[in-house]
Amino acid sequence: MQTCINSEIGKLEGVVIHTPGSEVENMTPENAERALYSDILNLSIASQEYAQLSGVLKKIAQVFEVKQLLTEVLENPEAKMQLLKDICTHERTPGMEEKLAAKSSSELTNLLIEGVVLERNNLTNYLSNEKFLMRPLHNLFFTRDSAMGMNENMLIGRMANPVRERETLIMEAIFNHHPAFETKTINPEKPLHGIPVDAKVTLEGGDFQVIREDVYVIGTGMRTSTQGIDAIIEHIKDQHRGVRHLIVQELPSTPESFIHLDMVFTCLNTDACMVYEPVVYGLNRHKTIYIRIDNNKVTINEQPNIPEALKKLGIDLKPITCGGKEDLWAQEREQWHSGANFFAFAPGKIIGYERNVHTLNELSKNGFEIVRASDVIDGKVNVQDYKKCVVTIAGSELARGGGGARCMTMPVRRAEVNW
Numbered sequence: 425m426q427t428c429i430n431s432e433i434g435k436l437e438g439v440v441i442h443t444p445g446s447e448v449e450n451m452t453p454e455n456a457e458r459a460l461y462s463d464i465l466n467l468s469i470a471s472q473e474y475a476q477l478s479g480v481l482k483k484i485a486q487v488f489e490v491k492q493l494l495t496e497v498l499e500n501p502e503a504k505m506q507l508l509k510d511i512c513t514h515e516r517t518p519g520m521e522e523k524l525a526a527k528s529s530s531e532l533t534n535l536l537i538e539g540v541v542l543e544r545n546n547l548t549n550y551l552s553n554e555k556f557l558m559r560p561l562h563n564l565f566f567t568r569d570s571a572m573g574m575n576e577n578m579l580i581g582r583m584a585n586p587v588r589e590r591e592t593l594i595m596e597a598i599f600n601h602h603p604a605f606e607t608k609t610i611n612p613e614k615p616l617h618g619i620p621v622d623a624k625v626t627l628e629g630g631d632f633q634v635i636r637e638d639v640y641v642i643g644t645g646m647r648t649s650t651q652g653i654d655a656i657i658e659h660i661k662d663q664h665r666g667v668r669h670l671i672v673q674e675l676p677s678t679p680e681s682f683i684h685l686d687m688v689f690t691c692l693n694t695d696a697c698m699v700y701e702p703v704v705y706g707l708n709r710h711k712t713i714y715i716r717i718d719n720n721k722v723t724i725n726e727q728p729n730i731p732e733a734l735k736k737l738g739i740d741l742k743p744i745t746c747g748g749k750e751d752l753w754a755q756e757r758e759q760w761h762s763g764a765n766f767f768a769f770a771p772g773k774i775i776g777y778e779r780n781v782h783t784l785n786e787l788s789k790n791g792f793e794i795v796r797a798s799d800v801i802d803g804k805v806n807v808q809d810y811k812k813c814v815v816t817i818a819g820s821e822l823a824r825g826g827g828g829a830r831c832m833t834m835p836v837r838r839a840e841v842n843w
């Protein structure tokens with residue numbers, strides 16, 4: 425499959441997901457925060473909820489599981505050794521390379537995802553408070569963040585937190601070596617034309633949206649640094665593809681539910697977007713910046729907000745309010761549980777949490793029919809029969825991990841949109 429992402433809403437053709445496993449339970453309340461969760465999770469409930477998301481996706485597109493992709497990549501001895509070398513260098517676990525190399529592909533996949541337990545074989549390790557030598561990838565099921573489709577390339581993330589670093593190395597190995605994908609990876613961590621990369625470069629997929637082939641909206645804050653966006657500008661200049669537009673939104677650093685742009689702004693249709701109003705329109709709103717890249721020429725100015733900036737580029741999106749218009753508390757409560765985090769699988773067809781009832785009500789007022797995931801999976805309803813719909817999934821446990829439907833999906837191919 426040639427990867428191709430030229431919008432946030434084009435009909436979904438291919439998507440990469442990860443069904444959560446024991447790695448989501450391998451934490452205690454004390455270290456949940458370090459794992460970037462707002463609470464500890466119960467795997468059996470999270471799995472039932474997740475099955476609703478993956479069940480719906482399997483009805484509509486080709487679904488790739490990270491675990492299977494990685495196991496298959498590890499069958500390639502060169503790719504395996506390179507990946508182990510990269511991981512052990514990044515995680516400073518010399519000596520592990522040989523030990524891990526001796527494992528079978530499927531055993532190794534499990535260790536890389538679920539973690540390698542620290543052996544109590546010397547005094548330091550015996551006295552250590554750590555359970556793991558190589559930590560589990562608690563956040564791997566948020567496949568959105570570690571790599572992102574940018575037109576026909578895959579842009580590799582550069583995570584703000586070391587607990588998520590291994591995810592990007594795995595994604596890079598998959599997109600470079602797995603025969604299922606035809607693509608070119610762009611890694612902002614690697615020097616472009618020999619120019620050393622700023623150590624402050626961070627970039628996560630939750631902050632990155634391709635709105636139209638030539639228009640990107642990017643959040644900057646706790647997860648994506650301005651240096652990360654500057655690195656994207658350099659790569660765009662390098663591609664010499666005519667005029668490209670970037671709209672950058674500064675995000676508040678607290679609470680943690682504002683970590684990514686997609687927690688406050690997502691696209692729903694050719695004429696609608698979901699917004700968490702206090703951040704996108706609020707009075708003490710952070711800055712919205714427009715950057716025009718015309719081959720080598722970069723011009724920058726300030727804009728009132730994302731929808732206004734998009735309008736000037738011919739993309740007119742009506743904002744629909746997360747949590748409904750009336751009650752600020754409902755907005756806050758629903759935003760916290762990923763109420764603005766919708767995943768569009770076609771123009772006007774989206775997936776989100778059923779718990780956020782005020783948000784669903786607002787969508788319904790705007791013509792979106794509410795459809796239950798279980799009915800889609802059982803074949804009682806067909807999403808093709810709707811012009812606009814929101815497919816709802818359960819999300820009591822999943823939301824505690826800190827994300828919603830958009831965070832849990834990494835689209836790799838979408839059909840073009842008829843704007």
Ligand SMILES: NC(=[NH2+])NCCC[C@H](N)C(=O)O
Pocket residue numbers: 459460461563566568569629630631683684686687825826827828830831
């Ligand atoms: N695209 C997103 N909003 N992803 C949410 C990721 C949540 C995850 N616990 C983290 O903090 O990294």
